[in-house]
Structure formats: structure tokens, C-alpha cells
Amino acid sequence: MYRFIDYYHNEVVLSFDDHPFSKDPKHVWVVCRHQDQWLLTKHSDRGFEFPGGKVEDNETALEAAIREVKEETGGIVKEIEYIGQYKVKGKEKVIVKNIYFAMVNQLVEQDGYYETYGPVLLKELPEGIQKDKKFSFIMKDDVLQRSIEEIKRRLK
Numbered sequence: 001m002y003r004f005i006d007y008y009h010n011e012v013v014l015s016f017d018d019h020p021f022s023k024d025p026k027h028v029w030v031v032c033r034h035q036d037q038w039l040l041t042k043h044s045d046r047g048f049e050f051p052g053g054k055v056e057d058n059e060t061a062l063e064a065a066i067r068e069v070k071e072e073t074g075g076i077v078k079e080i081e082y083i084g085q086y087k088v089k090g091k092e093k094v095i096v097k098n099i100y101f102a103m104v105n106q107l108v109e110q111d112g113y114y115e116t117y118g119p120v121l122l123k124e125l126p127e128g129i130q131k132d133k134k135f136s137f138i139m140k141d142d143v144l145q146r147s148i149e150e151i152k153r154r155l156k
């Protein structure tokens with residue numbers, strides 16, 4: 001279990017156990033790979049981030065993850081696995097978000113990309129994301145680094 005403070009000074013708790021905070025989280029975030037690159041989206045307000053969003057009433061968190069990848073990047077998920085979960089104590093409410101790792105085998109051009117400008121492929125996640133205005137606040141706390149470490153551990 002890891003605890004830290006995020007970009008907006010909210011408290012975050014992160015764990016790679018099996019759904020430690022909620023069996024039924026309402027938010028998802030998907031670390032994606034496509035053709036040996038990281039697949040992100042460019043959110044219209046927040047900037048570059050891995051795709052994700054809210055779980056709708058009629059779907060599971062896993063279904064939401066697959067849908068969000070498609071909506072925000074055009075990516076068709078080939079394989080996806082649960083990695084962990086984090087809880088953010090916001091000013092008004094607490095949210096719980098599942099983290100997934102997905103392999104995307106195809107990018108299909110979409111008519112629109114919801115609140116984003118669509119796919120962004122990066123060979124490397126650059127140093128200094130925390131201070132880089134092009135990147136979203138959700139990429140600026142320890143969730144990103146710890147999740148990448150966990151994914152690399154599992155891929156070994």
C-alpha cells in the first residue's frame with residue numbers, strides 16, 4: 001500500500017492487491033501499449049494522459065476500460081489485465097479507480113474522440129512529466145511510476 005499527495009494536494013492511496021478499496025469502482029485508467037510504444041490520448045483540457053474515465057451504470061469496470069480506450073484513442077484492446085486500484089480523497093468526494101494494462105492491436109480512426117484529440121504514441125515516457133505542462137495532472141503523481149514498475153514486474 002502506498003500513500004502520497006497528488007498534484008492538487010489530495011491524498012492518494014495506491015495498492016496492487018485485488019480490488020482493496022472497492023469491488024465496484026466507478027473510475028478506470030488504462031496504461032496502453034501499441035506496437036512497442038505507449039498509447040496515450042491528448043485530453044482537451046488536461047493534456048497527455050493514459051485513457052480512462054467513468055464506469056457507466058450498465059457496464060463493468062473492465063468493459064468501461066475497453067470502451068474508454070476505443071473512445072479516446074480508437075484503440076482496439078487485444079489483451080487487458082487488472083493491475084491495481086487507487087483511492088483519491090478529493091475536496092468533495094472520494095473516488096476509487098481501477099488501473100489496467102492493455103495491449104492494443106489496432107488503431108481505428110474515429111469520427112470524434114469525446115473530450116480528447118485522440119491517440120498519442122510515445123516511444124518513451126519522458127523524464128520530468130511532473131513539471132511538463134503538456135501532461136495531465138493524473139500523470140503527475142506516484143500512481144504512474146509505481147504502475148509502470150508493477151507492469152514491468154509482471155511482464156518478466
Ligand code: GTP
Binds near residue numbers: 006010012029090141
Ligand atoms: P463529475 O461527476 O464530472 O464531477 O466527476 P466526479 O466528481 O465523479 O469525479 P472527478 O473525475 O471529477 O474526480 C473527483 C476528484 O478526484 C477530483 O478532485 C479529481 O482531482 C480527483 N481525481 C480524479 N481522477 C484522478 C486521478 O486519476 N488521479 C488523481 N490524483 N486524482 C484524480
